[in-house]
Amino acid sequence: MNSIKKTGVLIADDDPLVSEMIRGTLEDLGYGITGEATNGGEAVELTRLLRPDIVLMDIEMPVVNGIEAAQQIYLTCPTPIVMLTAYENPALVEQASLAGVGAYLIKPPRARELERAITVTMARFNDMIALRRLNEELQAALDNVKTLRGLLPICASCKKIRDDEGYWQQVEVYIRDHSEADFTHGLCPDCLLKIYPDFYE
Secondary structure, X not given: OOHHHHOEEEEEOOOHHHHHHHHHHHHXXXXXXXXXXXXXXXXXXXXXXXXXXXXXXXXXXOOOXXXXXXXXXXHHOOOOEEEEEOOOOHHHHHHHHHOOOOEEEEOOOOHHHHHHHHHHHHHHHHHHHHHHHHHHHHHHHHHHXXXXXXXXXXXXXXXXXXXXXXXXXXXXXXXXXXXOXXXXXXXXXXXXXXXXXXXXX
């Protein structure tokens, strides 16, 4: 079975003729139609409920426009989005990009342009999700790392360290409590000679 047929598309356009035309083009290309919305509010709700693989969304729609809907989708149920519009406008392209839209097509889109936009948008979206996950993992790792900084008051005789509350602690206890390090005990050669002098005679 062709993997493209597994891709479910949600169409969001308030013009039923345009929606029907896009639906036919997608079906000819082998895509599945997950659902159809007639305004941005419906697009957000259907994306949340139906979980399409990608959304094709008109910019100019009643209730909630396409850019606002894209922002809501990006925040509540991140999904790849291709924006459709009847005219090209650099300001709208920038707004759409900031809203999380992966591609921008002029209506009516040609079949090959539509297919290419869907493929590229889904690939970029997957890369973005992987990068976001990696950033979250790195941030979690950084949050778990404890580092010792600044001046530590240490006794010149017994080598205990004074903590922030004024209590004196063994060096190993203080470091264990303020870092990810732990200790195992042994004897260095100098101490071994001092404690067990007979061992070396």
